[in-house]
Amino acid sequence: MQTSVIFDVFGTLIRIEHRRDPYLRLLRYGRTQGGSPSREQLEKLMTCELDWGEAADVLGIRAGYVKLHGFARLLQEELASMTLYPDVQQAIALLQGAGIKIALCSNLASGYGPAVRALLPGMDAYAFSYEVGALKPNPIIYQSVCRDLGVQPGQQLSGNRVVMIGDSIRCDRDGARAAGIAGFHLSRSGRGDFSDLIEFADAVLEG
Secondary structure, X not given: OOOEEEEOOEOOOEEEOOOOOHHHHHHHHHHOOOOOOOHXXXXXXXXXXXXXXXXXXXXXXXXXXXXHHHHHHHHHHHHHOEEEOOOHHHHHHHHHHOOOEEEEEEOOOHHHHHHHHHHOOOOOEEEXXXXXXXOOOOHHHHHHHHHHHOOOOXXXXXXXXXXXXXXXXXXXXXXXXXXXXXXXXXXXXXXOOEOOHHHHHHHXXXX
């Protein structure tokens, strides 16, 4: 039986060396105007493809061109500092060499998507919240990535169809398991199911 692997992105495959937190800064700027975005507004920020002007409008923030350009510049600085963790390429190569399909599934604001694809090209499926319209741990996003992989969710690492790993217990382990996927927690400090991705890839291959 074919096994497919789903990876979370940030904290799992990609790290940001120089954090600028542009979207958080936009929110803080909105608070200086007395704003307090609702949960629905915040979710829309992560589940729709928005430019900076549209993002400000969604959050009810008044911001001119110069201010918005500043947030865009901070985002570009973050994107330029994104790197893969040292174990990523070897783990992916091991899995792909065995014919295993690989997907990415992540909660992302739309500004990050193209850069993630550029760093991790050639995956079999990509499920980003701003494209799918749902955030992990909503089962819709897991169902979407499984559909794109052409698999049905399974429950066991050994001999089943789809497993997932990421650094969030809530989203990548528990949320995945609730959707019928075998979810595992990656903790590079050794507090999770796996401490590195090569260890995880070896476990998948051993089946």
